[in-house]
Amino acid sequence: MMLLEPYLNFNGNTEQAFLFYRSVFGGNFTVLMRFADMPGSEKMPEADRQRIMHISLPIGDHVTLKGTDVIDSLNQQLQPGDNFHLAITVDNEADIHRLFNGISAGGTVIMPLGKESWGELFGMCKDKFGIQWMFNYIKPVK
Known part of the structure; x- marks a missing residue:
């Protein structure tokens, strides 16, 4: 299985945008996580802790719109043209490495593949054409 989905970045108004989209x-919403749900969030300013870390809204049988707030306290800044990612989710560890290494070749690795609290592997990169990508491997439940 492989999913390719739009992932939108907002400057603090993800919740309002997704309420509108809904x-x-x-x-x-199939997922709604705030930054307060993230390990170590107690060190963040309270206003940032209440912002959206991840939200998912299915908009058909095969597409899910996803989003997040860009957080200044995490040294993130929203730049015109950088307000979206293409997000790939796979259920095969070999595929995540092959795809991540292929897309990031000649580009910039923003976050190397690594273990995260929500799944086995996650990474981010910008390809050599300037397109931002997110890669997520979630081990299938047997």
Whole structure:
């Protein structure tokens, strides 16, 4: 299985944007995580802790719109043109390495593949054409 989904970045108004998208597309959020849910978040300013770390809204049978708030306290800044990623989720560890290494070749690794609290491996890069990518490997439940 491989999914390719749009991942939108917002400057503090992800929640408002996704409430709007839900009013248009319908459906329910399948994930809504705040930065307060992240390990170590107690060191963040309270306003940032309440912002959206990850939100997912299915908008059809095969597409999920995803998003996050860009957080100044994490040294993140929103730049025009950098407000989205293409997010790939796979259920095969070999695929995540092959895809990440292939797309990042000649580009910039922003976050190397590594273990995260929500899944086995996650990484981010910008390809040699300037497109931002996110890679997520979630081990299948057997």
